[in-house]
Amino acid sequence: MAENLGWAGGPRRRAAGSGAGQRIGAPLVKGEPVLEVRGLSVDFGVEKEWIPAAIGLDYEVRAGEVLAIVGESGSGKSASSMALLGLLPSNSRVSGSVRLAGQELLGRDQSRVRQARGKDVAVIFQEPMTALNPVYTIGNQIVETVRLHNEVSPDEAKERALRMLELVELPDPGKAFRSYPHQLSGGQRQRAMIAQSLSCDPKLLIADEPTTALDVTVQAEILDLMRHLKDKLNSAVILITHDMGVVADLADRIAVMRRGVIVETGTAEQVFAAPRHEYTQALLAAVPHLGQGSEADADVDITAALASVTGVELEAVDADELAARERENESALAAIKAAQGRQGTPVLELRDVAIEYPRQGRVPAFRAVEGASLTVYPGQVVGLVGESGSGKTTIGRAAVGLLDVAEGSLKLVGTEISGLRRNSRELHALRRSVGMVFQDPSSSLNPRLPIGESIGEPMHLAGVAKGAALQQRVETLLDQVELPRSYRNRYPHELSGGQKQRVGIARALALEPKLMVADEPTSALDVSVQAKVLELFQGLQRELGFACLFVTHDLAVVDVLADHICVMQHGRIVEQGLRDAILRNPQEPYTQRLLAAVPLPDPQKQRERRELRELLAASGIE
Amino acid sequence: MIRYIVRRLLQVIPVFLGTTLLVYFMVFALPGDPIAALFGDRQPPQSVIDALRAQYNLDQPFIVQYGIFLKNLFTLNLGVDFTQQPIAATLARIFPVTAMLAVEALAIQAIFGVAFGLVAGLRRGKLFDSTVLVASLVVIAVPTFVLGFVFQLVFGVYLGWAKPTVGAQAGWGDLLLPAVVLGLVSFAYVLRLTRASVTENMNADYVRTATAKGLSRPRVVLAHILRNSMIPVVTYLGANLGGLMGGAIVTEGIFNVPGVGNKLYQATLRGEGPTIVAIVSILVLVFVLANLLVDLLYAWLDPRIRYEA
Numbered sequence: 045m046a047e048n049l050g051w052a053g054g055p056r057r058r059a060a061g062s063g064a065g066q067r068i069g070a071p072l073v074k075g076e077p078v079l080e081v082r083g084l085s086v087d088f089g090v091e092k093e094w095i096p097a098a099i100g101l102d103y104e105v106r107a108g109e110v111l112a113i114v115g116e117s118g119s120g121k122s123a124s125s126m127a128l129l130g131l132l133p134s135n136s137r138v139s140g141s142v143r144l145a146g147q148e149l150l151g152r153d154q155s156r157v158r159q160a161r162g163k164d165v166a167v168i169f170q171e172p173m174t175a176l177n178p179v180y181t182i183g184n185q186i187v188e189t190v191r192l193h194n195e196v197s198p199d200e201a202k203e204r205a206l207r208m209l210e211l212v213e214l215p216d217p218g219k220a221f222r223s224y225p226h227q228l229s230g231g232q233r234q235r236a237m238i239a240q241s242l243s244c245d246p247k248l249l250i251a252d253e254p255t256t257a258l259d260v261t262v263q264a265e266i267l268d269l270m271r272h273l274k275d276k277l278n279s280a281v282i283l284i285t286h287d288m289g290v291v292a293d294l295a296d297r298i299a300v301m302r303r304g305v306i307v308e309t310g311t312a313e314q315v316f317a318a319p320r321h322e323y324t325q326a327l328l329a330a331v332p333h334l335g336q337g338s339e340a341d342a343d344v345d346i347t348a349a350l351a352s353v354t355g356v357e358l359e360a361v362d363a364d365e366l367a368a369r370e371r372e373n374e375s376a377l378a379a380i381k382a383a384q385g386r387q388g389t390p391v392l393e394l395r396d397v398a399i400e401y402p403r404q405g406r407v408p409a410f411r412a413v414e415g416a417s418l419t420v421y422p423g424q425v426v427g428l429v430g431e432s433g434s435g436k437t438t439i440g441r442a443a444v445g446l447l448d449v450a451e452g453s454l455k456l457v458g459t460e461i462s463g464l465r466r467n468s469r470e471l472h473a474l475r476r477s478v479g480m481v482f483q484d485p486s487s488s489l490n491p492r493l494p495i496g497e498s499i500g501e502p503m504h505l506a507g508v509a510k511g512a513a514l515q516q517r518v519e520t521l522l523d524q525v526e527l528p529r530s531y532r533n534r535y536p537h538e539l540s541g542g543q544k545q546r547v548g549i550a551r552a553l554a555l556e557p558k559l560m561v562a563d564e565p566t567s568a569l570d571v572s573v574q575a576k577v578l579e580l581f582q583g584l585q586r587e588l589g590f591a592c593l594f595v596t597h598d599l600a601v602v603d604v605l606a607d608h609i610c611v612m613q614h615g616r617i618v619e620q621g622l623r624d625a626i627l628r629n630p631q632e633p634y635t636q637r638l639l640a641a642v643p644l645p646d647p648q649k650q651r652e653r654r655e656l657r658e659l660l661a662a663s664g665i666e
Numbered sequence: 667m668i669r670y671i672v673r674r675l676l677q678v679i680p681v682f683l684g685t686t687l688l689v690y691f692m693v694f695a696l697p698g699d700p701i702a703a704l705f706g707d708r709q710p711p712q713s714v715i716d717a718l719r720a721q722y723n724l725d726q727p728f729i730v731q732y733g734i735f736l737k738n739l740f741t742l743n744l745g746v747d748f749t750q751q752p753i754a755a756t757l758a759r760i761f762p763v764t765a766m767l768a769v770e771a772l773a774i775q776a777i778f779g780v781a782f783g784l785v786a787g788l789r790r791g792k793l794f795d796s797t798v799l800v801a802s803l804v805v806i807a808v809p810t811f812v813l814g815f816v817f818q819l820v821f822g823v824y825l826g827w828a829k830p831t832v833g834a835q836a837g838w839g840d841l842l843l844p845a846v847v848l849g850l851v852s853f854a855y856v857l858r859l860t861r862a863s864v865t866e867n868m869n870a871d872y873v874r875t876a877t878a879k880g881l882s883r884p885r886v887v888l889a890h891i892l893r894n895s896m897i898p899v900v901t902y903l904g905a906n907l908g909g910l911m912g913g914a915i916v917t918e919g920i921f922n923v924p925g926v927g928n929k930l931y932q933a934t935l936r937g938e939g940p941t942i943v944a945i946v947s948i949l950v951l952v953f954v955l956a957n958l959l960v961d962l963l964y965a966w967l968d969p970r971i972r973y974e975a
Binding site: 126129131158159160161162163166167171174175176178179181188192193224226 | 874877890968
């Protein structure tokens with residue numbers, strides 16, 4: 045099984061003699077330890093003080109095994125892994141022992157680490173756009189790596205690079221070779237990054253959040269790719285992530301980190317089935333997973349639903365069991381069919397709307413949305429789901445009159461706004477009935493305004509409250525989003541990400557809007573923080589009864605919040621309906637593919653899901 | 667790409683017409699009679715004045731004068747100046763001198779500015795960095811004429827390392843001292859620009875990737891950090907080339923360099939319209955071409971910028 049991807053048979057002149065830089069010679073045997081970490085500590089010097097980022101870590105990774113290091117931001121999972129290769133900034137201090145195939149990497153002799161880099165240990169970074177040098181072609185960068193570690197001619201190195209690009213399933217390796225990073229899509233860039241990392245047959249692969257920046261369907265493909273490569277090469281893999289679904293899909297063993305300490309380790313099955321540490325339990329509970337909707341008894345078995353709709357049979361599940369699960373799903377679907385007809389004047393109504401980004405100089409106008417129709421009734425939460433470039437954010441912006449409607453009709457609280465000029469008085473008046481929450485809480489709050497003023501500004505501008513009344517209203521809003529009143533004199537940089545997003549919500553609620561447009565409000569937050577913000581949002585929505593258009597790429601989040609779901613692809617709404625109808629009985633192939641791509645935070649269920657997804661892909665659904 | 671270059675070159679036409687018209691207007695339509703100034707206090711016979719006026723077309727309406735100027739320009743007949751010297755010969759004498767001075771000054775700025783800026787950027791906050799920053803601030807703060815006279819006195823007169831003044835036959839070596847003075851101020855800016863750019867890029871993700879690939883530190887610095895940091899620096903240097911070719915009136919004056927700046931200054935004092943307009947016409951071309959060169963270099967350095975025609 046230890047088939048080597050490269051030219052393992054070829055002579056390696058450089059590695060032959062020297063002791064320190066000697067490469068692990070024989071092909072890896074599955075189960076043998078590749079990396080042993082003992083007492084690894086990392087500190088960062090901040091203002092003449094050492095702040096610990098990782099404290100006394102012990103773990104090992106074996107050949108052919110994936111160790112997932114899981115934790116939220118600030119847990120030290122990235123810092124400790126970058127320390128293995130000495131990739132930390134100069135204000136850091138590392139101690140402990142890191143042995144790669146028996147050889148110590150830490151210590152005075154930096155040349156060992158340098159020789160291990162790229163050759164024995166390769167890294168896949170989180171953001172492939174910034175992790176690849178923008179001024180060199182993909183081919184150039186891979187050839188640079190190949191020629192650094194192997195004495196080969198430029199032609200051989202090029203051939204090798206092309207083979208790697210083919211191996212990572214890029215559609216046109218020759219074209220990718222000649223492309224600059226910005227000419228590829230996010231998924232293609234990550235494949236190119238992986239091709240570069242694997243170009244020298246590394247014994248250990250460190251993948252730092254390898255799919256965080258990608259869409260779910262692309263994420264699923266990249267995870268498949270990494271699994272296949274690992275099986276072929278028998279490499280050891282350290283997977284650093286915060287996403288429990290990704291962990292369930294790929295990991296053999298798990299180490300959970302919190303505040304620089306490993307709080308729990310175990311096999312994937314152990315940790316998911318019976319988490320021992322309370323932090324692990326809390327982390328797993330905070331993960332919003334698809335099918336676990338708002339009402340406790342309305343759990344949706346997505347795997348069964350998809351199997352039923354598409355008529356496939358799964359090896360991982362007993363046929364009778366699957367049939368039973370499908371029947372359960374159908375009866376639940378029948379029960380909800382009867383329910384819920386909405387009434388009242390819609391707060392937002394789109395009829396065959398097309399939205400264009402106007403032409404700029406030589407760049408022609410771009411039609412981002414075509415023929416979109418959707419309705420949001422008072423008190424309803426409509427989830428608008430799609431992958432990047434699907435046009436979901438464009439609809440959100442047009443709904444508040446920030447983009448012009450090119451065709452069709454868009455009614456906001458019963459008033460037609462498609463004909464209104466962008467800065468007209470009528471539109472300004474109408475905007476008071478809409479609140480907007482933005483994706484990045486850090487950049488959507490003015491850094492030079494105390495948060496109390498940010499929250500009070502809409503009311504001040506609309507002239508609804510002044511002086512003491514305004515202050516009182518700001519305090520009420522802070523109470524509603526569960527922030528201490530004393531926070532109103534603080535500046536945004538003094539708040540955490542979750543707290544900032546609470547401020548964003550308070551500001552959106554300031555004018556008691558009839559409609560809230562929320563554009564990916566939780567995608568920048570850690571899972572446990574996201575869970576709390578979503579809970580707060582849900583509570584407020586129930587209490588204040590505003591309608592909401594919730595724009596997101598995360599199906600699991602919509603599932604928690606939305607009554608009604610619209611699925612977008614390539615600028616069109618391909619399917620919409622009640623939450624349960626979409627989840628239990630998805631009709632469009634795209635919706636099915638999207639649902640199947642969401643990883644489940646449970647290794648067993650994820651195995652079923654993966655098989656289903658492969659079957660769907662095999663049946664030619666695009 | 668070719669279409670882009672052609673389009674940019676075509677843009678030269680309106681720019682050229684506009685600037686020459688403007689300069690022509692400012693030189694000839696302003697009050698004061700250049701012919702009368704030519705004779706100082708003496709009063710020449712009216713017939714002589716009329717003949718000179720006719721020779722320089724000063725008796726024609728302004729727009730006709732400009733038309734004649736353009737016609738002469740395209741037939742490469744630049745005429746003579748007020749001392750009856752052919753202007754073409756003057757241009758052929760002064761431009762090579764200034765070009766040599768500009769190239770030397772530019773080389774000094776580019777080589778030393780980038781090298782010092784790179785080291786300072788990599789060692790941010792260390793002694794070298796602070797020293798260089800303070801020194802560059804001093805250079806920026808001291809006016810060129812002070813710097814010029816100090817250098818002339820110290821290196822030219824006291825130490826005798828170079829000739830204090832250049833004079834008629836200017837060679838590469840003679841021009842070194844004025845080139846250092848001319849290059850110093852922009853050197854400080856290039857240094858600071860490079861330093862800022864390097865500081866920003868050295869913590870970029872792709873630099874970490876390059877290190878993780880196993881590249882040696884020099885290779886990471888030169889191929890990944892420096893290459894990506896050169897984009898703003900090249901823009902600045904290119905824009906500077908146009909300025910340097912325009913001649914440095916102060917520096918050329920101090921060191922008596924027989925270049926464009928010196929000539930332009932003298933011609934302006936004497937109100938020699940034909941000479942001024944001829945020099946400026948060439949400078950317009952130099953500026954436009956230097957800008958085009960910068961834009962092309964820009965696209966070469968940063969592939970994310972592509973010019974569609």
